[in-house]
Amino acid sequence: MEAVSGDAHGRSFEEVCKALGTNLDSGISEARATELLKKHGRNELKGQAGVNPWKILLGQVANGLTAVLIIAMIVSFAVQDYAEGGVLVLVIAFNTAVGFIQEYRAEKTMDALRKMASPSAKVIREGAQHRISSGDAVPGDLLTFEVGDIIPADCRLLEVLNLEVDEALLTGEAVPSLKTVEPIVGEDVTIGDRTNMVYSSTTVVKGRGRAVVVSTGMATEIGRISKAISETPTQSTPMQKKLNKMAYVLLVCALLLALIVFAVNKFEFNTEIVIYAIALSIAIIPEGLIAVITIVQALGVRRMAKQHALVRKLVALESLQAVTNICSDKTGTLTQGKMVVTTVWLPGHDAEYSIGGQAYETEGNLSSRGRVVAKEAALEDVNFRTLVECCALCNTANIVEASEGKVWGDPTEIALQVFAYKMNMGKPMLRKIKEPVEEFPFSSDTKRMSMVCQGADKELQDVYTKGAEVVLTICDNVMDRTGDLRGITGDEEFVKLVAVHQEEMAKQGLRVLVIAYRQASEKAFGKPIAKWDRAEVERGLTFIGLVGIRDTPRTESEISVRQCHRAGISVHMLTGDHKATALTIAREVGIMEPVTGSKRAREASHAVVPISTSVMTATEFDALSEKEVDALDELPLVIARCTPSTKVRMIEALHRRNKFAAMTGDGVNDAPSLKKADVGIAMGAGSDVAKTSSDIVLTDNNFATIVQAVAEGRRIFSNIRKFVLHLLSTNAGQVIVLLIGLAFKDGSGTSVFPLSPVQILFLNLVTGTPPAMALGIEPASSTIMQVPPHLRGLFTKELIMDIFVYGSFIGVLALTNWVLIIYAFGNGDLATLCNTASNLDPCSTVFRARSAVQMSFTWMILFHAYNCRHLRASLFTTEGGGRSRFFANKVLVASVFIGAVMPIPTLYIPTLNTDIFKQGGLTWEWVIVMITLFVFFFLSEVYKLLKRRFMTTPYNM
Numbered sequence: 043m044e045a046v047s048g049d050a051h052g053r054s055f056e057e058v059c060k061a062l063g064t065n066l067d068s069g070i071s072e073a074r075a076t077e078l079l080k081k082h083g084r085n086e087l088k089g090q091a092g093v094n095p096w097k098i099l100l101g102q103v104a105n106g107l108t109a110v111l112i113i114a115m116i117v118s119f120a121v122q123d124y125a126e127g128g129v130l131v132l133v134i135a136f137n138t139a140v141g142f143i144q145e146y147r148a149e150k151t152m153d154a155l156r157k158m159a160s161p162s163a164k165v166i167r168e169g170a171q172h173r174i175s176s177g178d179a180v181p182g183d184l185l186t187f188e189v190g191d192i193i194p195a196d197c198r199l200l201e202v203l204n205l206e207v208d209e210a211l212l213t214g215e216a217v218p219s220l221k222t223v224e225p226i227v228g229e230d231v232t233i234g235d236r237t238n239m240v241y242s243s244t245t246v247v248k249g250r251g252r253a254v255v256v257s258t259g260m261a262t263e264i265g266r267i268s269k270a271i272s273e274t275p276t277q278s279t280p281m282q283k284k285l286n287k288m289a290y291v292l293l294v295c296a297l298l299l300a301l302i303v304f305a306v307n308k309f310e311f312n313t314e315i316v317i318y319a320i321a322l323s324i325a326i327i328p329e330g331l332i333a334v335i336t337i338v339q340a341l342g343v344r345r346m347a348k349q350h351a352l353v354r355k356l357v358a359l360e361s362l363q364a365v366t367n368i369c370s371d372k373t374g375t376l377t378q379g380k381m382v383v384t385t386v387w388l389p390g391h392d393a394e395y396s397i398g399g400q401a402y403e404t405e406g407n408l409s410s411r412g413r414v415v416a417k418e419a420a421l422e423d424v425n426f427r428t429l430v431e432c433c434a435l436c437n438t439a440n441i442v443e444a445s446e447g448k449v450w451g452d453p454t455e456i457a458l459q460v461f462a463y464k465m466n467m468g469k470p471m472l473r474k475i476k477e478p479v480e481e482f483p484f485s486s487d488t489k490r491m492s493m494v495c496q497g498a499d500k501e502l503q504d505v506y507t508k509g510a511e512v513v514l515t516i517c518d519n520v521m522d523r524t525g526d527l528r529g530i531t532g533d534e535e536f537v538k539l540v541a542v543h544q545e546e547m548a549k550q551g552l553r554v555l556v557i558a559y560r561q562a563s564e565k566a567f568g569k570p571i572a573k574w575d576r577a578e579v580e581r582g583l584t585f586i587g588l589v590g591i592r593d594t595p596r597t598e599s600e601i602s603v604r605q606c607h608r609a610g611i612s613v614h615m616l617t618g619d620h621k622a623t624a625l626t627i628a629r630e631v632g633i634m635e636p637v638t639g640s641k642r643a644r645e646a647s648h649a650v651v652p653i654s655t656s657v658m659t660a661t662e663f664d665a666l667s668e669k670e671v672d673a674l675d676e677l678p679l680v681i682a683r684c685t686p687s688t689k690v691r692m693i694e695a696l697h698r699r700n701k702f703a704a705m706t707g708d709g710v711n712d713a714p715s716l717k718k719a720d721v722g723i724a725m726g727a728g729s730d731v732a733k734t735s736s737d738i739v740l741t742d743n744n745f746a747t748i749v750q751a752v753a754e755g756r757r758i759f760s761n762i763r764k765f766v767l768h769l770l771s772t773n774a775g776q777v778i779v780l781l782i783g784l785a786f787k788d789g790s791g792t793s794v795f796p797l798s799p800v801q802i803l804f805l806n807l808v809t810g811t812p813p814a815m816a817l818g819i820e821p822a823s824s825t826i827m828q829v830p831p832h833l834r835g836l837f838t839k840e841l842i843m844d845i846f847v848y849g850s851f852i853g854v855l856a857l858t859n860w861v862l863i864i865y866a867f868g869n870g871d872l873a874t875l876c877n878t879a880s881n882l883d884p885c886s887t888v889f890r891a892r893s894a895v896q897m898s899f900t901w902m903i904l905f906h907a908y909n910c911r912h913l914r915a916s917l918f919t920t921e922g923g924g925r926s927r928f929f930a931n932k933v934l935v936a937s938v939f940i941g942a943v944m945p946i947p948t949l950y951i952p953t954l955n956t957d958i959f960k961q962g963g964l965t966w967e968w969v970i971v972m973i974t975l976f977v978f979f980f981l982s983e984v985y986k987l988l989k990r991r992f993m994t995t996p997y998n999m
């Protein structure tokens with residue numbers, strides 16, 4: 043195979059295909075593809091393997107939270123407290139391992155998703171066209187590509203139609219290279235001069251082509267220089283940044299608290315005091331946080347993939363929940379994207395033709411005024427015949443086997459081709475008479491497409507043009523039934539007649555295309571066809587007729603739009619279609635209210651927005667200056683005839699209003715708006731360029747999926763807030779216990795800690811992490827899509843207040859155990875050296891008090907997980923997580939019940955209790971622990987009651 047790849051450009055393509063064992067029409071067999079894949083390996087660049095374990099490992103160790111633990115460990119060893127130091131070593135190792143495994147798995151998932159959502163190849167195997175992952179392409183595969191595709195491998199071209207490829211990546215040449223198929227002979231032909239080749243990772247900017255793969259993976263040209271191309275850096279998300287900041291704030295707090303410990307103990311640096319300081323700094327750090335967040339996000343990403351939304355960038359999980367505006371395109375997203383030609387209007391006919399037939403079936407009746415018309419009769423009209431020819435030939439779609447739904451191409455193109463088949467004049471049938479020779483492709487900027495076709499007469503070419511109403515402006519004539527031309531320049535009446543029919547069709551929600559035709563010749567232009575200029579060709583056309591294409595809205599669109607409105611999200615439709623078409627569809631899916639509705643009439647009295655600003659054409663919108671756009675009361679809900687640059691202006695306008703926007707796109711030119719949007723959403727069937735610029739790729743192109751993804755984003759984010767609350771109120775409680783605890787000095791004047799460092803670690807990691815994780819997988823609250831999005835990020839005022847209130851409840855109540863056992867029931871003797879010494883009899887009371895603090899703390903934070911399920915509703919309601927939902931979250935139930943009994947052995951197992959945990963076995967003290975739990979439950983309910991009474995902000999968790 044190597045023999046081919048080096049000089050493929052110098053040989054004819056037949057020769058290359060022969061050497062590779064590829065059939066020019068049907069490609070290679072699946073069996074051979076499998077075999078070749080084994081032989082050559084996947085078509086991937088090595089550096090792109092993506093996941094770097096070392097980097098992940100470093101990330102686990104080099105963060106603020108771990109730093110505190112490492113310092114604490116070093117200090118422990120320095121003061122020769124080996125038990126503490128040893129436990130800390132274990133904790134750090136465990137934390138690093140868990141974090142590493144989880145993050146590694148998450149990265150793998152993300153990587154797999156990115157691969158799924160990234161360039162695919164259109165391959166012909168065994169005669170049928172498939173879309174495969176680029177990685178599966180093998181040398182010998184027959185590929186096709188078109189505008190917007192990223193070339194998946196190095197290939198020799200077999201067929202080109204105006205193919206131009208941007209090769210700047212390889213050659214540094216900014217001007218796209220125009221491709222050919224003839225062999226290029228000569229020595230030292232540089233990559234840039236091998237115009238009959240296309241190279242992996244370059245982008246098709248124009249035209250179409252078919253080619254055979256000659257080399258893949260590291261054997262490609264890009265593979266040779268791939269070391270130079272580094273992987274895309276993973277940026278930290280706003281939430282990660284906030285958490286990093288929090289980690290450093292906590293680090294400073296930890297040092298400050300240590301300082302306080304030393305100050306209170308008059309800067310006497312004995313082991314006892316140092317360990318107290320360690321205890322405090324461990325208490326303030328939420329050890330389990332990073333692991334929980336990573337796991338919850340990974341689960342979310344996996345779940346969204348199942349719901350047809352592939353998350354390419356983790357940041358999307360966070361941005362989704364804050365989306366205030368969704369800008370969606372229409373075709374295929376709000377509608378089914380299965381277009382069908384239903385109506386044809388020709389000049390000289392009062393009535394329109396209606397076309398019957400289901401979806402892509404190539405059979406259907408022609409009728410007019412409700413009566414069936416014979417196709418042959420209709421085709422006698424030269425206008426009708428030309429119109430059908432245009433639909434068939436000026437067309438990029440392929441109907442392989444319509445009955446099996448095997449159709450290829452853009453929905454509009456398919457609709458027109460199917461229509462031509464219905465008239466028994468499909469592309470394959472016509473091609474015997476006429477052959478397309480030059481294409482001026484469709485773009486959403488020009489909104490038209492032309493094809494030059496060659497018939498038997500070599501002197502004369504046919505030009506077929508179709509497109510939006512702009513096409514009418516380049517028409518000079520109209521034909522009667524026999525083919526005689528009549529000038530229409532300045533014929534206002536005729537233009538108006540066409541406009542009336544067009545408007546009428548558009549109002550039914552139809553996409554209307556103008557069909558036009560002309561004859562041209564090389565002689566008249568004075569140059570060969572390949573040199574013809576688009577502007578020269580697309581003028582002086584003859585108007586042929588109008589075609590109306592129906593695209594039914596998806597049934598779920600209306601529901602989803604309503605859901606958005608309830609969730610405080612505005613939905614905008616940015617479509618390439620005509621204003622009337624757009625408006626009809628917008629009303630059908632509920633983006634705009636029906637005109638005749640009494641509701642609008644009622645609202646009109648206090649409506650500030652004149653309806654005209656809610657629907658605009660791109661031209662109208664672009665005519666407004668930035669200032670004028672900002673002065674609008676409301677940005678338009680529908681923009682018709684939208685171009686990619688208008689999409690960018692729309693995003694910018696939304697950003698100036700401090701909105702958070704999601705934008706969909708599938709075209710090559712959509713990359714800028716997708717990048718600019720806060721959440722760029724590409725379509726699975728869209729162009730590679732759009733996909734690689736997006737944050738999320740929808741595999742089903744469905745608007746409902748976007749809304750589902752927003753709901754999922756909100757769920758994940760609110761759950762993150764729930765467990766952050768849980769973990770941080772635990773820490774706040776511990777800090778309170780230890781700070782107040784400083785006041786309890788023993789015989790030697792040293793503060794005796796009510797919670798030992800190992801107890802704290804046990805609480806934070808063993809007891810606290812599983813319920814936090816369980817909160818992370820909570821289902822969404824029923825109201826999550828009934829409140830406006832909020833942009834305030836992770837730490838809201840309510841959340842911070844909750845952390846301190848619950849932290850105080852837990853801390854003070856736990857400390858009450860300490861006070862009661864030592865002073866009320868004990869003799870108030872704190873003995874001496876009970877922070878380190880373990881088996882001294884005098885420490886017995888202190889040890890038992892510590893156990894009680896530990897146990898009541900444990901039970902309170904486990905119960906607190908239930909509090910965190912809903913921050914305002916009472917546990918006695920279903921909404922509040924109690925009643926029927928009490929046992930719903932199995933992980934929560936398990937972690938609470940296991941967590942409640944787990945520490946009990948540590949109270950009683952000799953040596954473990956005294957030497958490591960520095961605590962002792964409980965007896966009658968259990969009663970105090972239970973009462974403490976009950977009081978906590980009571981206080982929580984009272985607090986929630988007060989919140990329900992006095993908090994006015996909407997609840998959005």
Ligand SMILES: Nc1ncnc2c1ncn2[C@@H]1O[C@H](COP(=O)(O)OP(=O)(O)OP(=O)(O)O)[C@@H](O)[C@H]1O
Pocket residue numbers: 371372373374452454455484485486489490491508509510511553554555616617618619620
């Ligand atoms: N294949 C085509 N050939 C010629 N004209 C076309 C073709 N497809 C669309 N048009 C014209 O261009 C207009 C805009 O189409 P465009 O493809 O930009 O919209 P779209 O992206 O398919 O629709 P939407 O933006 O609603 O998803 C259409 O209303 C139609 O008049």
Ligand code: NA
Pocket residue numbers: 716717718719720721722736737
């Ligand atoms: Na983006």
